[in-house]
Amino acid sequence: MAGDALWYEAAHVVGITNALNVAADGLETLVAPVKVESAPAEVAAVFADIRAFYAGGDAGEIPLPFALAAHDPGYLADLWAACKRAFEDNRLSRRLKAALAFAVSLTTRSGFGTGFHLAEMRRLGVGERGVLEVVGVTQMFSSYTKIADTLQLEPDMGDIAPVDPTPAPGADAR
């Protein structure tokens, strides 16, 4: 897991996962989602891409955060583009990204995210052992972090990872 590019990707997954979860968990009973059958053409096109990404086919449901965002088609399009970019296979696999999103959702007690990303992990081939591995890591580091916070420990392990000297994507090396 060396090199900053992997960690930028992971951070994007964490951020967009939280973004989806706050809307889904907070608005589930308060705002009606846009239905597939009543979606205008520009929304329907995005919905089709979402279904394809999550392998839901024509009958697949639209995950709640996107069905909520669809009230503003332009916002939906950009939210989905960012989400798809964050979760697609890149330097990190989709399988690992689903595991990261599951861990984030479990840690933040997101009912939507925990269920959604657990299902995604399984769909992407993670077995029960793998699921429990992620649960174990999430539990243990939820413990370490609270012990560290309670004692107000200061970071002292930053030197373990080497500094990545590569430039930002598209720029020349210094």
Place this chain on the structure above:
Amino acid sequence: MPTVRLRDAGEYPEPARRAFELSKQWFNYDFAEPPAMSRVMAWDPEFGGPHGRAMKRAMGPGEFTRGEKEMVAAVVSGVNACAY
């Protein structure tokens, strides 16, 4: 600033100092002093021992690699807003 005085490795009994050596191996890094968390967990071996073993069991390779699990641990720490 920590709410407790973190003891130097030399202030711990011999079994804890041996555990600090294992900590170096786990992180593959030669710390000048054991990490603060290692010293915290060594305070009560009856808590720190099984907690550390559970962590190592959780972090061992399985369906996910150790590296992948380190990333899971990092994001959990991040969303817990833990600076340590």
